[in-house]
Amino acid sequence: MPTERSQRLSRAAALRLSLYLRCVAEWPADGDKVSSSRIAEAVGVSDAQVRRDLAALGHLGQRGVGYDARELAAAIRTALGIDRSWRAVLVGVGNLGRALLRYQGFRAQGFQIVGLFDSDPAKVGTEVEGLTVEPAVRLAERAAALRVELGVLTVPGEMAHAAAEALVGAGVRGILNFAPVVLKLPRKVRLVTVDLAIQLEQLAFQVQHGDGANRDDE
Amino acid sequence: MPTERSQRLSRAAALRLSLYLRCVAEWPADGDKVSSSRIAEAVGVSDAQVRRDLAALGHLGQRGVGYDARELAAAIRTALGIDRSWRAVLVGVGNLGRALLRYQGFRAQGFQIVGLFDSDPAKVGTEVEGLTVEPAVRLAERAAALRVELGVLTVPGEMAHAAAEALVGAGVRGILNFAPVVLKLPRKVRLVTVDLAIQLEQLAFQVQHGDGANRDDE
Known part of the structure; x- marks a missing residue:
């Protein structure tokens, strides 16, 4: 509350x-x-x-x-709202997905990745960081058993819409999207999109403007 | 200017x-x-x-x-300041480094990764996305030839300080740091640290507070 x-x-x-x-x-x-x-x-x-x-x-x-x-x-x-743990699934077990799975910061802040999903048959069934990759089509039926609240989306852009729909169907309340696309979600599902180029742009801005770049102190 | x-x-x-x-x-x-x-x-x-x-x-x-x-x-x-291209090197060719190299958004916004460096001898000499991985110790001497302005740091936390020092020695003007450590750099070198857990925290905050979370409209 x-x-x-x-x-x-x-x-x-x-x-x-x-x-x-x-x-x-x-x-x-x-x-x-x-x-x-x-x-x-x-x-x-x-x-x-x-x-x-x-x-x-x-x-x-x-x-x-x-x-x-x-x-x-x-x-x-x-x-x-991070004085408790949050259960999340990760969809898209590529380089970025694997990097996030190994990322210590998630666990340290109470975020638990409890399921891995991918649509690539070559990846399904393999084990990554102690979890077995499951087929993306099974997401909705597995969500209840996994008690999933959040979804992390690390699929290529062209697969992001379908994967986001599957996460919504699975009942997640929020999606962390790394795909470089604009997702339209139902109002009740929260979305945070991580655009890695934006971080690099902000660095370029600071380098360009040197000490002249005002600090963000409103 | x-x-x-x-x-x-x-x-x-x-x-x-x-x-x-x-x-x-x-x-x-x-x-x-x-x-x-x-x-x-x-x-x-x-x-x-x-x-x-x-x-x-x-x-x-x-x-x-x-x-x-x-x-x-x-x-x-x-x-x-992104109406021109920026040349960057990437230090740390692990999962995250590879994911960033394949990330279309960097090139689209004018950021060019022109060199790859890693301290792991097993990675040095291998080719990733068209670039050959060079030994991290050669960073400073290669920087001039590569005309490097920015560095992207995707090494494990315990190696971040040494890698950042090497980048500073190579004369970069800004570092995009993905390692979960606080780096101390000379004032003239700009730093943007990407903390991926922060994005997940912000998602949790929005889920927790639903529509009650005020929009950032200052």
Whole structure:
């Protein structure tokens, strides 16, 4: 149940919280308190922005003393909805799919890949990172048994629409799409599309504009 | 040479421009003009935000008529600094590196991977997507001949610091880092770190909060 407070969180604020969490999670367990200015510096936003965002999470820090890193990390996880684990299936066991399966970050943040699907008969039945690849056509019937909530789509662009439809049919509530296509999904299914070229564009922009590129501190 | 106008672009605005560009680039060549509300809907920001961002690029649209898609795309590319090609090397030819090499989006946006490097002797000398993998220790001496501006880092976390140092030594001006580590670089070298778990966190946040999650329309 989202609280009234967390419902007010904008997507931009949610993204900043994810970035703060990275900074705070690396804080040594026996370390001092974390200051907002330290977080601001690591993430590249203004000190005032960090204080505003964290104030919205409740009474966490003390003026001039800073935040307890573990308490702050827990509060951010709760606000983002990652204070529990999420079960996901991955569709498309190519290079990117395999890279994501080996990616430690997913498990560390509570995301569990519990099923692998591919439409290539040569891949079906093979084992990857401890899971057996199943035929994509079986996605819908397997979803209930796997208790799937999220889908990760790492298929080529021309197969993305069919694979997304299969995931919707399987009842997932959200899709993380790596295919370079615009997917149209029913309103109740959330979509985050990762466009890797955008990241490279942002780097080019920063290189081009050097120190003149203003920091994102609203 | 950045113009005075483009220097004022914040990182958040640059990211929105990248997203607008995706929407506009898919517009049919013989199509009608693009309206700000159409872009706003596709990207998930407010109509007012789109109009503000595009107004900052100069005199592009006419009230009530919309924007010429090709003219708008060209203006966005210029503002972002991707109206030219960028030469990059990739360090770490594992699953993720291979996936990125096959990723059509990089070339489409003007990014050329011109060299591959890896420290694994079993990979050195092999050919991947038309390029021969070279030993990572040769990065610095090869950089000038390859005329490298950017580096893409797809090595495991424990090798990221050494690989980043090699890229800095090779004179790159920006690094796109996929390793789940915080890199400290000289100020003159720009860094964009892609944390794939963050994307999944944002999806979980949107699923958790349903339609209550406010759109990022500042």
